[in-house]
Amino acid sequence: MEKKTLLTHCTDEPGLISKITNICYKHQLNIIHNNEFVDNTCGHFFMRTELEGIFNDETLLHDLDQALPAGTSRRLLSSSKKRVVIMVTKEAHCLGDILMKAFDGSLNIDIAAVVGNYDHLQNLTEKFDIPYHHVSHQDLSRQEHEQRILETIEQYNADYIVLAKYMRVLTPEFVESYRHKIINIHHSFLPAFIGAKPYQQAYDRGVKIIGATAHFVTNDLDEGPIIKQDVIPVDHNFSAEDMAKAGRDVEKNVLSRALNKVVNDHVFVYENKTVIL
Amino acid sequence: MEKKTLLTHCTDEPGLISKITNICYKHQLNIIHNNEFVDNTCGHFFMRTELEGIFNDETLLHDLDQALPAGTSRRLLSSSKKRVVIMVTKEAHCLGDILMKAFDGSLNIDIAAVVGNYDHLQNLTEKFDIPYHHVSHQDLSRQEHEQRILETIEQYNADYIVLAKYMRVLTPEFVESYRHKIINIHHSFLPAFIGAKPYQQAYDRGVKIIGATAHFVTNDLDEGPIIKQDVIPVDHNFSAEDMAKAGRDVEKNVLSRALNKVVNDHVFVYENKTVIL
Amino acid sequence: MEKKTLLTHCTDEPGLISKITNICYKHQLNIIHNNEFVDNTCGHFFMRTELEGIFNDETLLHDLDQALPAGTSRRLLSSSKKRVVIMVTKEAHCLGDILMKAFDGSLNIDIAAVVGNYDHLQNLTEKFDIPYHHVSHQDLSRQEHEQRILETIEQYNADYIVLAKYMRVLTPEFVESYRHKIINIHHSFLPAFIGAKPYQQAYDRGVKIIGATAHFVTNDLDEGPIIKQDVIPVDHNFSAEDMAKAGRDVEKNVLSRALNKVVNDHVFVYENKTVIL
Amino acid sequence: MEKKTLLTHCTDEPGLISKITNICYKHQLNIIHNNEFVDNTCGHFFMRTELEGIFNDETLLHDLDQALPAGTSRRLLSSSKKRVVIMVTKEAHCLGDILMKAFDGSLNIDIAAVVGNYDHLQNLTEKFDIPYHHVSHQDLSRQEHEQRILETIEQYNADYIVLAKYMRVLTPEFVESYRHKIINIHHSFLPAFIGAKPYQQAYDRGVKIIGATAHFVTNDLDEGPIIKQDVIPVDHNFSAEDMAKAGRDVEKNVLSRALNKVVNDHVFVYENKTVIL
Structure with missing residues (x-):
């Protein structure tokens, strides 16, 4: 008995749940979890179905294609660990949390490699027997630097790239x-405090809550689909530096919770938003 | 076009979602929202389906009964306002919040009456043109007192009774x-701080968080199925009285959020727990 | 025995706490609560002292002025209820919460009057025997409208004006x-979602958390010193309208908590920020 | 210029703040932060004073002793790193978080050693070049086992022992x-879910929020002074195992935040509670 996850989304019309679950039923696949969502504003249907049984992927997908409207996106995903490459700069907390969670099995990932534009985190990474690539940006144009990173990453055939406090903006080509x-x-x-030095911006504005946001990267800086957000209270006692320090736990928790949803195939991206089922 | 909500629960078996959605489809009812849940520990299936269309309740329920396993519970509920009777003692904040939310339409209820064992909240209730019954417990046995309340309430044919800081324990007969x-x-x-004076208990224990719990009442004091809980941080600065004061907002918010879920037919009760879909 | 609160702030220098508490001690005033804060970034000292005893305001303030650096701000405030005028448009929840909390004593205020640019909330206000002034903006310039409001408010000699979902921008003259x-x-x-229709903006951006902010009004729209903020989680299930509905409880709670701090003399305003002691 | 923290607590009486700050002033010590608290219920005074300057510890403490009531507790603590020994069983997440935070400097501690009753976490500990002592409880009485641990720990002269998911109950002698x-x-x-298997208890009770509590250990199981608590929402979708998994992040965050307060000398213990200044 295998487990797989079916992610379907298409224009909404009556009977979709019935059609999809019928097909699963005919294939003698047991539905362990099922969640669906209709975005009534844009008339779009999303469904995530965790299945258990003996899979004939080809005929299952064929049957779905026959039954569902043209233009339907459907993916059948195995539950094996996703391959991840992590990019970092100097700060250890996000990388450290992911390393630890991959180590103790809390995160369903294999960390293929870590790439840093400094060597500060090489020692930490190698403690966990994971290759670290120091790809300095010094004396390189942005394009040259990214080209080197792309070449380095390529070999790892990663399912996802995680920017764990990687502090440089990526070019549209990379994205x-x-x-x-x-x-x-x-x-x-x-969208509060887009751009550089958000904790300094938060301090200057005198906010009473700070937060962190995990999102997919698109070409618009800090404008990609949001996956997860969380916040903590602050007050007048916090300097900008105190905020940065206090924010570390939020950052790492938000990132690893977002990652957890993504690598377990809970996240749809649609029209610059996420639907998480 | 009408809107109704179908609540189904039964022993889990393969094909249930498919069967139910098929029947809705055949009845030309459009599924606006659908949520289901399988409790794998006890092998039980729950589904909430918001439907839109022209309903023939009898044949719909008949078709469901034919298709679903024996012992299935299915209810088809209209979206009209629920009738609620509120019971109070002296504290105003929970009653006040519900009165206000019924007044401004935030809660989908009609408040049929308020019953208090003191007259402290009569004036507040009557501001909103709602009948207030002062049923004092003085010189009465618990049974006699409750008998009078039951007689008072009966006429209102309430869907739900809300204990908005009603500070007396109900007898098994009433429940x-x-x-x-x-x-x-x-x-x-x-289950922290069961019984009397929970804020004093919380103060004595030196907790750093206090909370409130909305639950269905059963015969075991404070042991009924939990619907909603929320908490706020406290610290050494809070006396027991300060905690009680700070707790008011949590209490009223938790109660009205729980009520909102209940009166909009989101809540299943099963084995002393709630499933909220 | 009376209770008063002393709010002091001035340029920081060594010995300030010692000087102020010495003077209170000499005046045989007992310190019930004392909190101080030094903003090390701008070198400014803040202290809030709750005192009990027999007060000779004049000599106490005189002694403080003698001892403290030139330019010190010190205010000695009685603990009596603050007079508040509330301004509203159409939405009931924030007004309702303040009315209820003034009614049950949770908020240390007297509501002198409510002023609305519509008459929607007249009925609710008058339930609590509070005068309601309907000052319509129709056919009036912004200046004319505000002039009428100012004339209406003037008579009440308010300590604070509360904008409880008053949906018009105030002119610099009013502010x-x-x-x-x-x-x-x-x-x-x-500072996320400044300006009009923040819930629509939040929906469009696909955020996973929404919030509310209570702040003092300055001439820069939505840029005044923040007093209190709070948030609630949302997800893809929330339309812009659902967010607005869910946000009501946060709005009213944040506003009344901010108000509570302000009217009990906990809040300093300094350089477009608040220090809350 | 050195930095030290003065922790004072004694029976409350008028003039204490004035006396203490006067003495600091006379010693030409600058007060960087000062916080005080009077527990009006038990009439006890607490003050934490962060000082900067050139310290003559002996005369400073002598002057304080002269000025303050008999029975006053005053401690002058240096800001150097505290020495910590960590005790573990099998679960990695709390240990991992502390290792990481000591590594990246977020926690002001030196981890002298880790002691485990299993060897599961030896490999992880040694990655960070910290000695791991596997002291198995097998075939030993509780007393014998603890004796061996005490002997192992002794050499490290620890300021604090951290039980990072150490799953055995300590004897009164050890405590x-x-x-x-x-x-x-x-x-x-x-105090919800004292004793074994709290997540199973939480699941059985059907709570909607789970949490974690960091506390000082006393002889009454799970009854010691609470330092920090935090919670996360759960719902019917969570099995007991899911709760345990979701709880890991709360546990580790609460523990390291509590530790942070303790090792930076913010925490007073008094009458089975903590005062955190």
Whole structure:
């Protein structure tokens, strides 16, 4: 008995749940969890179905294609570990949390490699017997630097790239190479404090809550589909530096919770938003 | 076009979603929202289906009964306002919040009457043109007192009884008369601080968080199925009285959020727990 | 025995706490609560002292002035109820919550009057025997409209003006008349979603958390000193309208908690931020 | 210029703040942060003063002793890193988080050693070049086992012992050896679900929120002074195992936040409660 997850989305019309579950039933696949959502604003249907049984992928997908409207997206995903490459700069907390969770099995991932534009986190990474690539940006144009990173990453055939406090903006070319596969943690409660130094911005504005946002990266800086957000209270006692320190736990928790949803195939991206089933 | 909600629960078996959605489809009812849940521990299936169309209740239920396993519970509920009787003692905040939310339409209820064992809240209730019954417990046995309340309430034919800080324990007879229809707000994060004076208990224990719990009332004091809970942080600065004061907002918010779920037919009660779809 | 609160703030220098508490001690005033804060970034000292005893205000303030650096701000405030005028448009929830909390004593205020640019909330206000002034903006310029409101409010000699979902932007003249005395509730987690229709903006951006912000009003729209913020989680199931509905409880809770801090003299305003002691 | 923290607590009487700050002023010590608290219920005064300057510890403490009531507790603590020994069983997440935070400097501690009654976490500990002692409880009485642990720990001269999911109950003798120096993380929102298997208890009760509690260990199981608590929402979708999984992040965050307060000398223990200044 195998387990797989079926992700379906298409234009909404009556009878979709019935059609999909009928097909699963005919294939003698047991539905362990099923969640669906209709976005009534745009008339779009989303369904996530966790299945158990003996799969004939080809005929199952064929039957779905026959039954569902043209233009339907349906993916049948195995429950094996996703391959992830992590990109970092200097800060250890997000990387550290992911390393630890991969180590103790809390996150369903294999960390194929870590790539950093500094060597600060090489030692930490190698403690966990994971290859670290120091790809410095010094004396390189942005394009050259990214080209080197792309070449480094390529060999790992990653399902997802995680920017665990990677502090450089990616070019559209890079983003395009891994469309909807790059997950970033931004250290503010987006869309507040877009851009550089969000904790300093938060301090200057005198906010009483700070947060972090995990999102897919698109070409618009800090504007990609949001996966997860969380916040913590602050007050006048917090300097910008105190906020940054306090924010670390939120950042790492938000990033790893977002990652958990993504790698377990709970997340649809649609019209610059996420539907998480 | 009408809107109704179908609540189904039964022993789990393969094909249930398919069967139910097929029947809805055949009846030309459009599924607006659908949520289901299988409790794998006890092998039980729950489904909530919001439907839109022209209903023939009898044949729809008949078709469901034919298709579903023996012992299935299925209810088809109209979306009209639920009738509610509120019971109070002296504290105004929970009653006040419900009065206000019924007034401004935030809660889908009609408040048929308020019953209090003191007259403290008569004036507030009558501001909103709602009948207030002062049924004092003085010089009465618990049984006599409750008998009078039951007689008072009876005429209103209530869908639900809300204990909005009603501070007396109900007898098994009373509870039995309104099985799974009495909703209480307990001023602690249950099961911490069962019984009397939970804020004093919380103060004595030195907790750093206090809370409130909305639950259905059963014969075991503070042991009924939990609908909603929420908490707020406290610290050494809070006396027991400060905690009680700070707790008011949590109590009223938890109660009205629980009530909102119940009166909109989102809540299943099963084996002393709730499933909220 | 009386209770008063002393609010002191000045440029920081060594020995300030010692000087102030010495003077209180000499005046045989008992310190019930004391909190101080030094903003090390700008070198400014803040102290809030709750005192009990027999007060000779004049000599106490004189002694403080002698001891403290030139330019010190010190205010000695009685613990009596603050007079508040509330301004509204159409939405009931924030007004309702304040009315209820003034009624049951949770908020240390007297509501002198409610002013609305519509008459929607007249009935609700008058239930609580509070005068309601309907000052329509129709056929009036912004200046004319505000002039009428100012004339209406003037008679009440209010300590604070509360904008309880008053949906019009105030002119600099109005704001200047009540400098640091106008408290607004903005229905977003500022500085995210400044301006009109924040819930629609939040929906469009696909955020996973929405919030509300209580702040003093200044001439820069939604840019005044923040007093309190809070948030609630949302997800893809929420339409913009659902967010607005869910946000109501946050809005009213944030506003009344902010108000509670302000009217009990906990809030300093300094350099477009608040220090809350 | 050095930095030290002065922790004072004694029976409350008028003039204490004035006396203490006067003495600091006379010693030409600058007060960077000062916080005080009077527990009006038991008439006890607490003050935490962060000082900067050139310290003559002996004369400073002497002056304080002269000025303050008999029975005053005052401690002058250096800001250097505290030495910590961590005790574990099998679960990695709390240990992992502390290792990581000591590694990246987020926690002001030196981890002297890790002691485990299994060897599961030896490999993880040694990655960070910290000695791991596997002290198995097999074939030993509780007393014998603890004796071996005590002998192992002794050499490290620890300021604090952290029970990072150490799953055995300590004897009164052990607890007495490190009075108010043993910090435990309990995987429930105490006092709910005292004792074994709190997540199973939480599941059985059908709660909608689960939590974790960091507390000092006393001889009454799970009854020691609470330092920090936090919670996360759960619902009917969570099995007991899901709760345990989801609870890991709360546990580790609560533990390291509690530890952070303790090792930076913010925590007073008084009458089985904590005052955190």
